[in-house]
Amino acid sequence: xxxxxxxxxxxxxxxxxxxxxxxxxxxxxxxxxxxxxxxxxxxxxxxxxxxxxxxxxxxxxxxxxxxxxxxxxxxxxxxxxxxxxxxxxxxxxxxxxxxxxxxxxxxxxxxxxxxxxxxxxxxxxxxxxxxxxxxxxxxxxxxxxxxxxxxxxxxxxxxxxxxxxxxxxxxxxxxxxxxxxxxxxxxxxxxxxxxxxxxxxxxxxxxxxxxxxxxxxxxxxxxxxxxxxxxxxxxxxxxxxxxxxxxxxxxxxxxxxxxxxxxxxxxxxxxxxxxxxxxxxxxxxxxxxxxxxxxxxxxxxxxxxxxxxxxxxxxxxxxxxxxxxxxxxxxxxxxxxxxxxxxxxxxxxxxxxxxxxxxxxxxxxxxxxxxxxxxxxxxxxxxxxxxxxxxxxxxxxxxxxxxxxxxxxxxxxxxxxxxxxxxxxxxxxxxxxxxxxxxxxxxxxxxxxxxxxxxxxxxxxxxxxxxxxxxxxxxxxxxxxxxxxx
Numbered sequence: 001x002x003x004x005x006x007x008x009x010x011x012x013x014x015x016x017x018x019x020x021x022x023x024x025x026x027x028x029x030x031x032x033x034x035x036x037x038x039x040x041x042x043x044x045x046x047x048x049x050x051x052x053x054x055x056x057x058x059x060x061x062x063x064x065x066x067x068x069x070x071x072x073x074x075x076x077x078x079x080x081x082x083x084x085x086x087x088x089x090x091x092x093x094x095x096x097x098x099x100x101x102x103x104x105x106x107x108x109x110x111x112x113x114x115x116x117x118x119x120x121x122x123x124x125x126x127x128x129x130x131x132x133x134x135x136x137x138x139x140x141x142x143x144x145x146x147x148x149x150x151x152x153x154x155x156x157x158x159x160x161x162x163x164x165x166x167x168x169x170x171x172x173x174x175x176x177x178x179x180x181x182x183x184x185x186x187x188x189x190x191x192x193x194x195x196x197x198x199x200x201x202x203x204x205x206x207x208x209x210x211x212x213x214x215x216x217x218x219x220x221x222x223x224x225x226x227x228x229x230x231x232x233x234x235x236x237x238x239x240x241x242x243x244x245x246x247x248x249x250x251x252x253x254x255x256x257x258x259x260x261x262x263x264x265x266x267x268x269x270x271x272x273x274x275x276x277x278x279x280x281x282x283x284x285x286x287x288x289x290x291x292x293x294x295x296x297x298x299x300x301x302x303x304x305x306x307x308x309x310x311x312x313x314x315x316x317x318x319x320x321x322x323x324x325x326x327x328x329x330x331x332x333x334x335x336x337x338x339x340x341x342x343x344x345x346x347x348x349x350x351x352x353x354x355x356x357x358x359x360x361x362x363x364x365x366x367x368x369x370x371x372x373x374x375x376x377x378x379x380x381x382x383x384x385x386x387x388x389x390x391x392x393x394x395x396x397x398x399x400x401x402x403x404x405x406x407x408x409x410x411x412x413x414x415x416x417x418x419x420x421x422x423x424x425x426x427x428x429x430x431x432x433x434x435x436x437x438x439x440x441x442x443x444x445x446x447x448x449x450x451x452x453x454x455x456x457x458x459x460x461x462x463x464x465x466x467x468x469x470x471x472x473x474x475x476x477x478x479x480x481x482x483x484x485x486x
Contacts, residue, residue, distance in 0.1 A: 001113065001114065001115050001116070001117060001152065002113075002114050002117055002119055002124075002127075002148060003111055003112060003148070004111070004112040004131065004146055004147070004149065005109050005110075005111055005146070005147045005149050005154070006031065006109060006110040006111075006112065006137070006144055006145075006146050007106075007109050007110075007144065007145040007146075007147075008104060008106060008110070008142065008143070008144060009106065009143040009144065009145060010106065010142075010143050011031065011103055011104055011106035012101045012102065012103050012104075012142060013027065013028075013031065013101060013102040013103075013137070013138060013140065013142050014027070014099060014100070014101040014138050014139040014142045015027060015028040015031070015035070015100075015101075015138030015139060015142065016028060016100065016138075016139075017032070017178070017179075017180070018032065018034065018180040018213070018219075018427060019074070019178075019180075019213065019215065019219075021348075021359065022097070022098065022099075023096075023098045023100065024100070024254060024255075024348075024349075024388075025079040025099075025254040025350065026100050026254070026350055027077055027078075027100035027101050028102075028138065028179075029072070029077075029177070029224070029372070030070045030072055030110065030112075030177075030179065030222070030224065031110065031112070031137055031138070032180040032181065033063070033064075033068055033179070033180070033182060034180035034182050034217055035093065035137065035138065035180070036063075036112065036137070037063050037064060037199065038200075039137055040056075040059070040060065040063075040127075040130055040131070040134070040200060041056065041060060041199060042198060043130050043133045043134050044056045044130050047130075047133045048129070048130065048133075051126065055122070055126055056126075056318070057196050058123065059061035059119070059123055059126070060182070060196065060199065061185050062114075062117050062118075062119065063114060063117070063182075064181075064182040064184050065114075065117065066114070066115075066116070066117075066184070067163045067179075067181050067220050067222075068112050068113055068114045069112075069115065069159045069161065070112055070160070070161035070162075070222070070224075071110070071111035071112075071158040071160060071161070072110050072115070072160060072161055072224070072225075073104050073108035073110070073387075074104065074105070074111070074417050075102050075104045076102070076103050076104075077100070077101075077102060077103075077345055078100070078101050078103055079098055079099060079100045079101070079254065080098075080101070081096060081097070081098060081099075082096075082097045082099065083095070083096055083097075084096075085095045089227050091305060097294050099139075100139075101141070101142075106473055111138055111149070111154070111159075113159065124148065127148060128147070131146040131147060132146070132147070134146050147255050160224070160225045161222050161223065161224045161225070163220055163222055164176060164220070164221040164223050172202065174223040174224060174225050175224050175225075175341075175342075176221050176222070177223075177224050178219050178220075178221055179219065179220060179221070180217055180218075180219055181219070181220050182199060182216055182218075183195075183216045183217065183218050188215075189233040190216075192392065193215055198214060198215035198216035199214075199216045201215065202215045234382055238319065243328055243360070243361060244328060244334055244359045244360055245324065245325050245326070245327070245328055245329070245360075245361055246322065246323065246325070246358075246359065246360060246361065246362065246364075246365045246368065247322075247323040247334075247337045247358075247359045247394040248320060248321070248322050248323075248347060248356075248357050248358040248359065248365055248367060249320060249321040249322075249323075249340075249355065249356055250354075250357050250365075251318055251320060251352055251353070251355075252352070252353040252355055253345070253349075253350055254306050254350045254352065255345070255349045255350055256319065256352075257309075257318045257352065258312045258317055258318070259309070259316050259318055259378070259424070259429065259434075260429055260433045260434045260435065262309040262318065262434065262435070262469075262470035262471070262473070263323070263435045263436070263437075263438070263466055263469050263470055263471055264435055265309050265318060265343070265470070266307040266308070266309055266321075266345060266468075266469035266470040268343040268344070269307050269340065269343055270289075270305075270307055270355070270468075270469065271319060272342075273289055273337060273340045273435055274289050274336075274342055276336045276339050276340055277289055277332065277333065277339075280332060280335065280336060281332060285302060286330070286332075286333050286336075288303070288304055288305060288325055288329060289304065289333055289336065290304065291303075291304035291305075291468065298328060302326070302408055302467070302468070303326055303327060303407060304325065304462075305323050305324065305325045305468065306323070306324045306325070306462055306468050307321065307322075307323055307469055307470060308321070308322045308323070308324065308460055308462060308470055308473050309321055309378075309470045310322055310377070310473075311377065311424060313464050314424045314425045314427075315425060316425075316427030319355075321354065322365070322367055322368075322460065323337065324461075329383050334359075337356070337359075338352055338356060338400040341353060341354050341355075342354060362458050367460070368458055368459070369458070369476045369478070370456040370457065370458050370476070371456060371457065371459060371476030371477055371478075372452055372453050372454070372473065373386055373451070373453075373476070373477040374448065374450070374451050374452075374453075374457070374459055374460075374474035374477060375419070375448075375449075375458075375474065375475055376419060376422065376447075376449050376450070376472075376474055377422055377473050377474070377475050378422075378434060378462075378470055378471050378472060378473045379436060379446020379447060379448060379471060379472070380404070380446060380447050380448065380449065380463060380464040380471070380472040381430035381436050381437075381444050381445070381446050381447075381465040381466055381471055381472065382397075382400045382401075382404070382444070382447070382465070383464065383465050384400060384406075385405075385444075397416075397418065397447060398416045398460040401413075401416065401449060401451070401463070404463040404472070405463060407463070408461065408463050408467070410461065410463070411453055411454065411457065413451040413452055413453050414452055414453065414454050415451065415452045416449055416450075417449065417451075418447065418449060419448035419449060419450055421448065422443065431445075431446035431447060431448055432445075434446060434471075436466070436471065437466075438466065438469070446471070450477075451474070459474055459475060459476040460473055460474060460475045460476065461473070461474055462474065
C-alpha cells in the first residue's frame with residue numbers, strides 16, 4: 001500500500017473537472033487520480049529530466065492499476081467571479097470568468113490511498129522527491145505540499161470516498177461524483193499511440209487530433225460523503241418530530257432556473273423525491289408524495305404534495321422550492337424529503353442543489369403568510385374550456401376560477417382582476433412564456449389573476465391543471481398582510 005498526504009497551503013483547491021467548462025463554476029473534488037499522475041509525469045520530465053524514465057513509467061503503471069481511495073476533510077464549495085481583459089483596447093470589453101474552488105481548513109489534509117500496490121525502495125525514494133517538487137495541483141492558485149505517508153495510522157478508518165461498484169446503489173449520506181482516472185495499461189486499447197505517451201497528451205494535441213478526450217483517460221464514479229448532509233442539524237430536528245406539513249428548500253446553482261420553467265423543475269423534484277422514497281421503502285410508493293394509491297389509482301381530493309417553485313428574489317429565476325401537503329408527513333417521507341439534495345438541468349447547465357431551510361406547520365414557515373390579496377406568479381391553466389353560449393368570457397373565467405378554488409377548499413374571492421403578465425423587478429413574462437403542459441398533454445392557455453378574499457387566507461397556494469407541479473400558484477401580496485401570524 002502507498003498513500004499520499006496532500007496539504008492545501010492556502011486552504012483552497014482550484015480546478016475544473018475533466019469534461020466540464022470552466023464557466024460552469026463547478027470545482028473538482030476529490031482531486032482526480034488522472035490529474036495526480038499527470039502532475040507526477042510533468043514534474044519528473046521538467047525537473048528531473050536526467051532520471052531513468054523507465055522507473056517513472058513503472059510508478060505510473062502501478063498508480064494506474066486501480067482507482068485509489070480517499071480520506072477527505074469537511075469542505076465547502078465556492079466560486080470567484082472576475083471580469084477579465086480580452087486583450088482589447090476597449091476597456092469595457094471584458095469577459096466574465098467563473099473560478100470554482102473547494103475550501104478546507106488549511107490544517108486538514110487530503111489522503112489518497114492505493115491498496116494492494118507495492119513499490120521498491122528506489123521507486124519510493126524517487127517518488128518522494130518528485131512529489132516534493134510539485135508546487136500546485138489544478139490551477140496555479142492551488143498551492144500544495146504532497147508527501148508519501150509513512151504511518152498509515154494517520155488516516156486510520158477515515159476513508160470516506162470510495163469507487164462506486166454498483167451504479168444503482170443509494171446512500172442518503174453520500175453523493176455520487178464522476179472522477180477522471182488513468183486507464184490501466186493492461187486495459188489500454190488505442191494502438192496508434194503508446195499508453196505512456198497518451199498520458200502526456202496536451203490540450204493542443206487533443207484539439208489537433210480532433211478527439212473529445214485523451215486516449216488514456218476514463219471516468220469512474222465515487223461515493224463521497226456530503227458534509228452538508230452528514231452534519232446538517234436538520235437530521236436531528238427531523239428525526240424527533242412528525243408534525244410537518246411543509247418543507248422549504250433554497251436553491252443553489254451557478255445558473256438558477258427561470259421562473260418560466262417552474263413546471264419542469266417541479267416535475268424533476270417530484271421524480272427525485274419518489275425515487276429516493278422507493279429505494280427506502282418496501283412498499284415502493286407513498287400516497288402523500290406520489291399521488292397514487294396502493295392499487296395504482298390516482299389519489300382524489302388533492303391529498304398529496306404541491307411542489308411550488310418560488311422566485312423570492314424577484315429576478316425572474318427560481319430561488320426556493322416550497323412543498324406543501326394537507327396531511328402530516330411520515331418519518332420515512334420526511335427522510336426522503338431531507339435526502340433530496342439535487343436535481344439535474346438540461347442543455348449542459350450545472351445541477352441545482354436543494355438546501356432544506358424550514359419545515360413544520362404553516363405558522364413555522366416564513367414564506368407562508370396570511371393575506372386577503374393574492375397575485376398569480378405562474379399561469380392558471382383551467383381544466384374546462386369556454387364555448388359559445390356560456391355568456392361573457394371574463395365572467396366565465398371568474399366562474400371557472402371560483403370552481404377551482406372550491407375544489408381546493410378555498411373561499412370564494414370577493415373581487416377578480418385579470419393580469420396579462422408576471423412582472424418581477426423589470427423582468428416581465430407573459431403567461432405564454434411559461435411551460436404549461438406535462439408530457440403528452442395538450443398545451444392550453446394560461447391566465448393570471450389578482451384576487452381579494454373577504455377574510456385572511458394562508459398562502460402561497462395553487463389551483464388548476466398542474467397545481468401539484470407549480471402551475472396556478474398565487475402569492476400573498478405583502479402590503480395587506482396580517483400583522484401577526486397565528
